[in-house]
Amino acid sequence: MATVEEKKMTQTEQESIVKVENLKKYFPIKGGILKRTIGHVKAVDGVTFDIKQGETLGIVGESGSGKSTLGRVILKLLDSTEGNIFFEDQDITKLNNKKMRPIRRDMQIVFQDPFASLNTKMSIEQLIEEPLLIQTDLSKDERKEKVNSLLKVVGLRPSDRLKYPHEFSGGQRQRISIARALAINPKFVIADEAVSALDVSIQAQVLNLMADLQEEFGLTYLFISHDLSVVKHISDRVGVMYLGRLVEIAPKKAIYEEPLHPYTQALLSSIPDTDVDREREVIKLEGDLPSPSNPPSGCAFRTRCPMAHERCAVERPELIHKGDGHYVACHLYDDEA
Amino acid sequence: MDVKDLKTYFYLDDQKVARAVDDVDLTVNAGETVALVGESGSGKSITSLSIMQLINKPGKIVDGTISLLGQNLLNLSDKQMTKVRGNDVAMIFQEPMTALNPVYTIGNQISEVLRKHKKMNKKQARRRAIELLKMVGFPRAEDTFDEYPHQLSGGMRQRAMIAIAISCEPKLLIADEPTTALDVTIQAQIIDLMNEMKEKLDMALLLITHDLGVVAEYADRVLVMYGGQIVEEAPKKRLFKESKHPYTSGLMESLPSIYKEEERLGTIRGTVPPAHSFPKGCRFSSRCPHAMDQCFESNPDLIQLDHEHSVRCYLYTDE
Numbered sequence A: 001m002a003t004v005e006e007k008k009m010t011q012t013e014q015e016s017i018v019k020v021e022n023l024k025k026y027f028p029i030k031g032g033i034l035k036r037t038i039g040h041v042k043a044v045d046g047v048t049f050d051i052k053q054g055e056t057l058g059i060v061g062e063s064g065s066g067k068s069t070l071g072r073v074i075l076k077l078l079d080s081t082e083g084n085i086f087f088e089d090q091d092i093t094k095l096n097n098k099k100m101r102p103i104r105r106d107m108q109i110v111f112q113d114p115f116a117s118l119n120t121k122m123s124i125e126q127l128i129e130e131p132l133l134i135q136t137d138l139s140k141d142e143r144k145e146k147v148n149s150l151l152k153v154v155g156l157r158p159s160d161r162l163k164y165p166h167e168f169s170g171g172q173r174q175r176i177s178i179a180r181a182l183a184i185n186p187k188f189v190i191a192d193e194a195v196s197a198l199d200v201s202i203q204a205q206v207l208n209l210m211a212d213l214q215e216e217f218g219l220t221y222l223f224i225s226h227d228l229s230v231v232k233h234i235s236d237r238v239g240v241m242y243l244g245r246l247v248e249i250a251p252k253k254a255i256y257e258e259p260l261h262p263y264t265q266a267l268l269s270s271i272p273d274t275d276v277d278r279e280r281e282v283i284k285l286e287g288d289l290p291s292p293s294n295p296p297s298g299c300a301f302r303t304r305c306p307m308a309h310e311r312c313a314v315e316r317p318e319l320i321h322k323g324d325g326h327y328v329a330c331h332l333y334d335d336e337a
Numbered sequence B: 001m002d003v004k005d006l007k008t009y010f011y012l013d014d015q016k017v018a019r020a021v022d023d024v025d026l027t028v029n030a031g032e033t034v035a036l037v038g039e040s041g042s043g044k045s046i047t048s049l050s051i052m053q054l055i056n057k058p059g060k061i062v063d064g065t066i067s068l069l070g071q072n073l074l075n076l077s078d079k080q081m082t083k084v085r086g087n088d089v090a091m092i093f094q095e096p097m098t099a100l101n102p103v104y105t106i107g108n109q110i111s112e113v114l115r116k117h118k119k120m121n122k123k124q125a126r127r128r129a130i131e132l133l134k135m136v137g138f139p140r141a142e143d144t145f146d147e148y149p150h151q152l153s154g155g156m157r158q159r160a161m162i163a164i165a166i167s168c169e170p171k172l173l174i175a176d177e178p179t180t181a182l183d184v185t186i187q188a189q190i191i192d193l194m195n196e197m198k199e200k201l202d203m204a205l206l207l208i209t210h211d212l213g214v215v216a217e218y219a220d221r222v223l224v225m226y227g228g229q230i231v232e233e234a235p236k237k238r239l240f241k242e243s244k245h246p247y248t249s250g251l252m253e254s255l256p257s258i259y260k261e262e263e264r265l266g267t268i269r270g271t272v273p274p275a276h277s278f279p280k281g282c283r284f285s286s287r288c289p290h291a292m293d294q295c296f297e298s299n300p301d302l303i304q305l306d307h308e309h310s311v312r313c314y315l316y317t318d319e
Helices: A002-013 A067-074 A097-104 A124-135 A140-153 A158-162 A170-182 A200-217 A228-234 A252-257 A262-269 A310-314 B044-051 B078-087 B106-117 B122-135 B141-145 B154-165 B184-201 B212-218 B236-241 B246-253 B293-297
Strands: A016-031 A036-052 A056-060 A082-087 A107-110 A188-192 A220-225 A237-242 A245-251 B002-011 B017-027 B033-037 B059-068 B089-092 B172-176 B204-209 B221-226 B229-235
Touching: A016 A067, A016 A220, A036 A067, A036 A082, A036 A220, A036 A245, A056 A067, A056 A228, A067 A107, A067 A188, A067 A220, A107 A170, A124 A140, A124 A158, A124 A170, A140 A158, A140 A170, A170 A200, A200 A228, A200 B246, A220 A228, A237 A252, A237 A262, A245 A252, A245 A262, A262 B184, B002 B044, B017 B033, B017 B044, B017 B059, B017 B229, B033 B044, B033 B212, B044 B059, B044 B172, B044 B204, B078 B089, B078 B106, B089 B154, B106 B122, B106 B141, B106 B154, B122 B141, B122 B154, B154 B184, B172 B184, B184 B204, B184 B212, B204 B212, B212 B236, B221 B236, B221 B246, B229 B236, B229 B246
Parallel strands: A056 A220, A056 A237, A107 A188, A188 A220, B033 B204, B033 B221, B089 B172, B172 B204
Antiparallel strands: A016 A036, A016 A082, A237 A245, B002 B017, B002 B059, B221 B229
């Protein structure tokens, strides 16, 4: 057990591969006949964290929490409104598309819906070859060989190369998306709800595959999902998002065994578990997620928080360090800090 | 409700027959919550649609009986069936945005049911609809009555669906993946609401889901479906503690839990075969880690292990 702890310790001292500082993404709301901007949807509102080389950072949140926008902003598929993004210590926030291109080969993304993200008119071979054509100068034979080896890596047959996406099941299609993401040997892969559309038995296959690939190629993952059990299984550290803000981030064990933020506690307690003997105390949250275009003042969670007090309406809590890499943004904890 | 030997087949263009539901027996007792669990393509939704007789061409209910409160629904005319739907049995679906009509107000859609089934006049229907909306947890029910589905959040829409479904106080509520599209904190709210309504109206609940967590939390009895057939049936506790069928066990092992630390998830190799080309023997044989020669030859029957636990597997034929 001690060796595992040691391994984790050295991991926290490892260099970070991705770092975001006070990242914000606001979407303008246009209204009126002149289509003037009448407000903003604050999808990501001041998020700061880093991801260490070789680790998996899980980001959980409900719909509307901004977790998917966060992934897209980090990859610069969307421009950020404010804040900085560093990749391997280089500030990539302001880089234009041309300057981004060599960096893009190190960062890839796997989306939730492999039906929508794979071009239906391209064969599997063409799909996986495409990134090789754009990003490398491999010869035709070399590319062919690479496609074959990638198919093998993700558990498909080389004979599948001439088939089209519709000939595969959901799980197999997700394997194709993964093969495509891995084609140019990225260092960092974002998985955005990558297993959410799959049945559990297939989901387990894809999760195991992702774990194997991480070991084999030393990948770093940002694993975005609404499913806390899946995130727990695959992550080293977990961040919890609510209305565009990171409310808690900590090593996995701490988040699941000693969650500090009332939202994390409620979220964990609402997951139905298959252990039929466990008596669960469910912390009920009232109401729905408030609109991100008009978030509550102070702490965004206060309207649903069972522990809210006056200060929460006035002052927005910042992330504070509670030791051992456990950060929480909640006024319940900042007095003792 | 008692379903016996239900068979729903789909006749495909190329002469193929998809046996989506094949010999399903299913009993739901008054006041009971029964869960029907399975992955996509297992036939669980087709089973529920068959009960409501909402199967369209090329699908057809080829055999079986569905008796509800003593009458066989399959012998009823369309007109009689329309009366049964809503009055005796109601259904809620996964995606309330597609199940609700976007151009009518919430109140309009509840009143419609009441006026049709309960022969209420407009005023009575409005009063009752507002009562129902209050019951399912709309704080401003009078305002909600005049709102359209798009003005509500996902969880609120599902509440509105429940209000419509319980408006005629059915004896059986079929809920097909009622919380799958919802966030976990909202899911907890909706399931509580369904339980509360179930108690209040003394309804039985047939819960159709792929989520074993929801099943473990809320069902009394569980039926596991695979390839159009029931492969295991047991009371909830027994199913989760002593599952017998290799498919049920495989499902449980492939599920990550927030309370356990698992190095590697168990998997079931391969994928669900399409309903028009099941393997010749046991339908799970192509994916089963324990498959024997016999399993590729013929499909086992559902074997009764004792009065409450049955399983469709040759591993247990000798017991």
